Amino acid sequence: MAAPGSRPSKPNHERVEESTLALITAAIQLFGEKGYHQTTAAEIGSRAGFSRNMVRDRYGTKEELLRSLFEAEFGRRLLPAARRERRGRGLDRVLGVLDDLTTSVEAEPELIRAMIALTFETPVALRGFAPWFEELIEVYQSELRDHLRAGQYDGSVREDMDADREAEQFVSYAIGLCFRSVLYREKYDFAGALRAWRDRAIKDYSASTGTSPATGGG
Structure with missing residues (x-):
């Protein structure tokens, strides 16, 4: 039970969605600023406000995060609008x-x-x-x-x-x-x-x- 005056913790799926959005947003920013080759997975995790190992823990590799970016952001969000x-x-x-x-x-x-x-x-x-x-x-x-x-x-x-x-x-x-x-x-x-x-x-x-x-x- 939450302590009086404290905020109830968010369901796990909400925390996962928020952290995923933060990682994708950080990747978009860094890839736009530095390109893929010059951006490290650790930088993406840090920019998103998490540990340097967050990309590895969530996606396994930077390339898999990029693949998710292509599918979710470019493929389903940007291209249909354009x-x-x-x-x-x-x-x-x-x-x-x-x-x-x-x-x-x-x-x-x-x-x-x-x-x-x-x-x-x-x-x-x-x-x-x-x-x-x-x-x-x-x-x-x-x-x-x-x-x-x-x-x-x-x-x-x-x-x-x-x-x-x-x-x-x-x-x-x-x-x-x-x-x-x-x-x-x-x-x-x-x-x-x-x-x-x-x-x-x-x-x-x-x-x-x-x-x-x-x-x-x-």
Whole structure:
């Protein structure tokens, strides 16, 4: 029985959930600041407010914590928000991709930064996670191609555009902006760059100057 005036202890499952969230949050912060290779499991435990062995006790290895981060945070929390179902004309769907990415950058800056930082470690330190990023790129590129082709069909996108080539360039440009965002960090206005890109996309993709694409998400 709890002593008078003391707070009742939390159920074990609540303590586990809170400690897991603290570890994931600490990992996101440190991976975004230092990258995966330069971050130790002990640092994650300490940043989360626990012992230096907490990551090992909870996950076994730093890599398993990272795998949980990919599945829970990137896979179920971030990506669905950045890849909603697209409706409307083809051009509106393309612009919706940029709108949702901008929203994610503003709403989840630390999570976005960690994901981007980890992306650029994939070719060497995180080679085992390369298939995850490769699939993500392929899916985005395929969806963009389909949006552009839909726009050519419905008259909102220029007919003379090579949808396959443009989708590839679109994704490559996005990767370039992502690199700048982690290179320059707080000095770089990532959301502002995305909005400027959106304005250019309207001019470059529109079938006519009279096209009035939606101002919000697709």
